[in-house]
Amino acid sequence: MSTALDMTFAALADGTRRAILTMLLEDDMAVTDVAEPFDMSLAAISKHLGILTRAGLISQEKRGRVKWCKLEPQAMREAIVWIESFGQLEALNFDAFEQFLSKELGG
Amino acid sequence: MSTALDMTFAALADGTRRAILTMLLEDDMAVTDVAEPFDMSLAAISKHLGILTRAGLISQEKRGRVKWCKLEPQAMREAIVWIESFGQLEALNFDAFEQFLSKELGG
DNA sequence: CCGATCGTCAACCGAATGGTTGAATATGCT
DNA sequence: AGCATATTCAACCATTCGGTTGACGATCGG
Structure with a gap:
């Protein structure tokens, strides 16, 4: 996949x-x-x-x-959300982070 | 390269x-x-x-x-600077953008 | 010292990548 | 119609990628 x-x-x-x-x-x-x-x-x-x-x-x-x-x-938004969660955790809203985590670990 | x-x-x-x-x-x-x-x-x-x-x-x-x-x-910072310049141009400081442009086009 | 555990190395495999060239298709110009 | 331009397609090539297996070196525990 x-x-x-x-x-x-x-x-x-x-x-x-x-x-x-x-x-x-x-x-x-x-x-x-x-x-x-x-x-x-x-x-x-x-x-x-x-x-x-x-x-x-x-x-x-x-x-x-x-x-x-x-x-x-616009297509880079998903990538931005992903990558930013590492370098700029503090600047990230928590819902997006949760979603990203469950998607990445669960999928 | x-x-x-x-x-x-x-x-x-x-x-x-x-x-x-x-x-x-x-x-x-x-x-x-x-x-x-x-x-x-x-x-x-x-x-x-x-x-x-x-x-x-x-x-x-x-x-x-x-x-x-x-x-x-920390290693993702360069990637973040690059990728953000497309999705979030408005959130980017101008010096970084100039640097990124000259590096990418001139190199 | 011996045996188990941790991790890498080397060789191999099939599929994908990044490039080439030459032919083909589609459109525009006169 | 006929030629030029714009772009893709198809076949090919060398290299890299993501995986496997089996052997190997290093370290720990008894």
């Missing part, structure tokens, strides 16, 4: 993909434009975008020939 | 390893005790602990026969 959290963290565990997300912070971009700064084939970037899409971190919408990539920051 | 951030996120991209970290929230544990709840060989758990150690998320100290595993939540 590969959970949503698995896919999110796996997607983030690659510098190319993190750089893509960072680029998308500024604006939506076409696949070709995303690929431009990288020393890598378009097909490789297309795969990376697929991984980011499956992880829910971006969405892709095709308009005409062009497929636009859009950041979906 | 595999950065610290790569290793951190990769380490977190596995349910078994996240469960181990969760267990270690409660207390330090010996390798054997970490392995006990999992339906998996001790060697497999030992590998997982090695990955977590190399990522800096835990430390291991051998006392006698027993190797104690200790959570190192």
